[in-house]
Amino acid sequence: MIILKKLSGVIGLVLLTQVLSAQVQDHTLSVADLVSSVTLKAPSLIADSAAVSIRQSLARETKYNWLPSIKVNYQADLGTNNNVPGAYFGFGIVPSNTGGVRPANDPSNAISNLGVATLDWEIYNFGLFNAQNKAAAADVNVEKQQFKLTKYQLQTSAIEGYLQLFQYQNLVVIQQENITRNQQIRSSIQALAKSGIIAGVDTSIAEAELSKSRLTLLELNNKYTQLQLQLAAISGIDAVKIIADSTISARLISLSLQMPAQENNSAHPLISYYQSRYENSLQKEKVIRKSNLPKLMLEGAVWGRGSSINQDSEFGALNNGWGLSRTNYLVGLGISFNITDIKRQQLRLNTQRSTSSYEQSRLTEQAVNLDTQIKQADAELQTAVARLNEIPHQLSASRAAYRQKFSLYKNGLINIIELNIALNLLYRAEADFAIAKYTLCRAVFQKAITRNQVGLVLNSLK
Template identity: 55%
Template sequence: MQHLNRYLCIVLLLLMAGNACAQQDIPPLTLKTLLSKIGNTAPSLITDSAGISIKQAQAVETRNNWLPNLKLNYQADIGTNNNTAGPYFGFGIIPSNSRGVRDESNTSATLTNLGIAALDWEVYNFGAYRAQNKVAGSEVQLAQDQFQQSKYQLQTYAIGYYLQLLRLQDYINIQQKNIRRNEEIVRSIRSLAKSGVRPGVDTSITEAELSKARLNNIELENQLKQVQLRLAQMSGLPADRIVPDTTIETKLTASVLLPAISDADTTNHPLINYYKSLLQNSVAQENLVKKQYNPKILLEAAAWGRGSSVDANDHFNNLSSGWGFDRNNYLVGIGISYNLFDIRRRQLKLSSQRAATDYAQKKLNEQKSLLSLGISQANVELNTARERLKEIPNQLKAADAGYRQKLSLYKNGLTDIIDLNAALNILYRAETDYVQARYAFSSALFQKALSGNEVNTVLNLLN
């Protein structure tokens, strides 16, 4: 039984070692690769891409609005031919009955048939077709810029999550160093307690600190996995494969990146382009309102043939004689149509659309202001973070020296566990402050790049 247990333990250790090696063999995922993957597979971008296709199809439909209507109709009817004098409105439900009025009522059945080819074409409407096409084109552009805006926002989120991964990985490394320090202290105290140099209560205090450090490490691991899951949902990559490339931290904090993004390019910024397209679409809609109530020039044409069982002498013949066309006609005409009350309708709708245009213009101005503010804030944060990075090495050096001094004094019985723990906490805080300073600098750097539309410049310099 003991041999079996020993064998199982060996197998378990081998499996754990193999799993650890497999995790270590996972290549780091660069930020540029991650953003490229998100740009191709993000569900929200696929949806926006389908929206572009819809607008493009609608634009093609709009471009064909000028096509005429050519209708072919045929009918065969049995009924009476019994008219009386007097006008009436048809209301679309009173059938036609052509012939003069007879002296007497006659309800004999007749058979007629009628074939018509009718052309109805709005030949010219004083620019309305052109205005419709411009609106359709502006809606396609708006959908495309909305896609780029969504891509930019996803890019922003992805960069933020990636920087969080780097920070959490650094925190985990610091926490593991902290665990090793606490384990070293525990071993020293146990040895000193056995020899009677230190009281046993010191062992309990240090073991509590060690347990706290392990719990903090568990929580950090959980946070890291949560961020990996968010990026996995955005990119379609397995969560355990999203391992940040920690080598870029040194490059991000290098001053060589700053001159490359000193000049912001907000002219073609995705957010600006979207609001520009929104404004242009509203202006196009405004122009369409002006045009769509203009007069319309119409071309009408028709050719038709008729046959009837009633002959020219008003004889009601056999119904079968009503088949076939014995009279043929055609009619061609051109006309103009204009509704005078459209003047008022155009004024009201134009006023409403101009308000929408004014709103779009203000949104564009607001976005430009926000981008400018974002660049200014990023510059301030960059300067502050740079000053932190210059000063923190002094804090780290002093904290490390203080901890080592307190540990040596404690081992020699010259100080107590409280002072040692205080020195350890100061060192731990200095290390986490350094990580936070690097994260703040990197975040400000990318905030400036995002606001200035210079993300690709930074990504190219990181490779």
């Protein structure tokens, strides 16, 4: 109840201070609309979505690894036919020349042709195809989870930029109010100097303070514009239209008490990404183990030959070589097993197991880090609420002190140094209030980010 009462007072103060930026309320952009635009139009996300499509295409290609290899070839050749008995290795470069064992070399030409269709089908490999498909699907999942994590991080960056814009927006208004006070002081000094109540040097001091305030405003406006341009680059929204909603802080204060606790962080994009990497590594282990098992092969071939040389090895007319005069077929089952590859496969498997252990360690590390960030976000939010609850006392005292010092100065009872001290205290208090609102907004979103509740917060702000 005490926290609720404190928050109610803070909300009331925040709502009252929104008049400082009333001139921009008719054309503000909500943080939910900004994040939605970033999700759709960010160049980096468009590129990452293409990477997901590429990985999906590779997975579809892997699904057809089971298809047999069927090749059809035909050739017609012109040449001599001279041969001798004896075996040899062709090394893939020595042409085949059947028959033609003659007493002497014969330079006569002959035409021969060959047509062949072959089948090479790995019909069973103890689950290797299935393991390859699962590994390909795991690759796709890693790419998808990386895309989700990138999107989540980009949304987080957009929210941070929006809140900084909100902060600078408030600081610009505060600085404008500070310039107005400096102008009032300068006008009073000029009147008092003409009447001889104060020294003329005070006019120069007032001018210097006014000029410093204007320079500060220029710097704030520059930072504000730079943030608008950065957000425009990732959202596709015109920079001048990116104006923060000044009521966001009051709405986030009440929302912070309604955020449900989340005990299980396994669905967080960061954890999901590292979990997918670990699972992907485990699938690759299975592929390596399956690739070392025997493979059952179905082999088949149909072929035909024709030649202008007859069965008595006599050269005939070249046109007799066209067409297939002899045909054959061959079908068989075979088992293929590379015995000498066992050691290499074992080394590959050990390497992949080490990779899996590494990915598991990274997953555990990220889970611990995320749990720490959740606790830090909760503590930061409590501190931000307490800070914002204390600011009104500082602000009220600073305003009272400035009014009193300004009245005393106009009556010649204090010098301009004391007045400037009071003026700076008031400006510092107003700036601290703006920073406190930004800090609280950031703490609420940081809590939502660590708990994977950004969507819940954004929907509540629509």
